[in-house]
Amino acid sequence: xxxxxxxxxxxxxxxxxxxxxxxxxxxxxxxxxxxxxxxxxxxxxxxxxxxxxxxxxxxxxxxxxxxxxxxxxxxxxxxxxxxxxxxxxxxxxxxxxxxxxxxxxxxxxxxxxxxxxxxxxxxxxxxxxxxxxxxxxxxxxxxxxxxxxxxxxxxxxxxxxxxxxxxxxxxxxxxxxxxxxxxxxxxxxxxxxxxxxxxxxxxxxxxxxxxxxxxxxxxxxxxxxxxxxxxxxxxxxxxxxxxxxxx
Numbered sequence: 001x002x003x004x005x006x007x008x009x010x011x012x013x014x015x016x017x018x019x020x021x022x023x024x025x026x027x028x029x030x031x032x033x034x035x036x037x038x039x040x041x042x043x044x045x046x047x048x049x050x051x052x053x054x055x056x057x058x059x060x061x062x063x064x065x066x067x068x069x070x071x072x073x074x075x076x077x078x079x080x081x082x083x084x085x086x087x088x089x090x091x092x093x094x095x096x097x098x099x100x101x102x103x104x105x106x107x108x109x110x111x112x113x114x115x116x117x118x119x120x121x122x123x124x125x126x127x128x129x130x131x132x133x134x135x136x137x138x139x140x141x142x143x144x145x146x147x148x149x150x151x152x153x154x155x156x157x158x159x160x161x162x163x164x165x166x167x168x169x170x171x172x173x174x175x176x177x178x179x180x181x182x183x184x185x186x187x188x189x190x191x192x193x194x195x196x197x198x199x200x201x202x203x204x205x206x207x208x209x210x211x212x213x214x215x216x217x218x219x220x221x222x223x224x225x226x227x228x229x230x231x232x233x234x235x236x237x238x239x240x241x242x243x244x245x246x247x
Contacts, residue, residue, distance in 0.1 A: 030144070033117060036079055066093035066152050066162050067103055076116040081195070083114040084151060085206050088192030093162075094149040105157030113148035120145075173216040182223060187230045189223065196222045198229035205230055 062071040063080035072080055072094070080094060094114075100107050107113075121140035131138035152158060182189055188204035196207045205226040210219035 032115070033075055033079070033144075036082065036115075063092045063094055065099070065149075066095050066158075067099045072116065074119070079116055080114060080149075085193035085195055086190075086202070087151065087153070088190055089151040089153040090192065091152050093152045095152060095155060095158075096147060096149055100150065100155045100158065103155075103162050104159040105155050107150045107155050111150060111154040113150050113154075116147050116149055118145045118147065119143070170211045172210045175217070175220060178220040182220075182227070185227055185230070187227055189227070196226055198226045200229075200233060203230070203233070 062073070062077055063084070064071045080092070083089075084092060094116075095103065095107075097107055097113070119142065121142050123138045123140050127138040127141075130136070152162070188202075190204055190206045191209055193206055194208055194212075198205050205223065207219065207223045207226060210216050213219045213222075
């Protein structure tokens with residue numbers, strides 16, 4: 001693993017000021033976060049009543065640091081939800097590279113981490129000095145700091161009890177002709193996570209595991225619903241726009 005990746009994973013991210021005249025690094029980090037959020041919004045998550053039980057898919061609870069138990073918040077929730085779905089991880093628990101070592105294990109070789117950010121404010125020494133001289137309030141400068149985290153499913157050798165494993169799911173109730181139809185579409189159909197959606201940007205369909213559905217037949221109904229959005233990008237006029245706006 002590259003040393004630069006380890007530094008980010010261990011929380012040694014660079015501070016990014018929002019001072020006027022220092023827009024270069026700020027725009028890079030802000031743009032990166034913004035583009036990831038836009039991609040998640042374009043994934044087509046719609047608030048209908050879902051026919052599956054999210055409690056057995058690892059969601060939709062907030063992502064949590066597996067070592068400290070602290071829940072992530074803000075934009076990090078969207079970033080980590082998207083990463084968990086994209087990687088089909090069964091857990092909402094995350095660790096930095098260093099924390100995985102502290103937990104007695106390690107990140108598996110070749111695994112790619114997910115960026116999260118920490119936002120805060122600090123008062124530069126120059127502002128403190130100016131405030132003392134003028135009697136005015138010191139101006140705090142907002143900043144973002146990036147970190148890299150890994151899902152516990154990307155780690156090995158972690159001590160027991162660090163993160164609760166999800167309850168085992170029942171056997172699938174497979175319908176052969178429905179499986180054949182899904183395969184015949186040629187679509188990238190990813191099973192896992194706690195959301196069902198079609199991602200126009202990534203051109204893939206995501207559906208929770210079939211045993212998570214209270215009536216397993218609804219797995220196929222949900223899959224075909226999402227596959228219809230995928231079809232819109234392939235065979236319908238203005239397909240991409242239609243898929244993005246479809247409910």
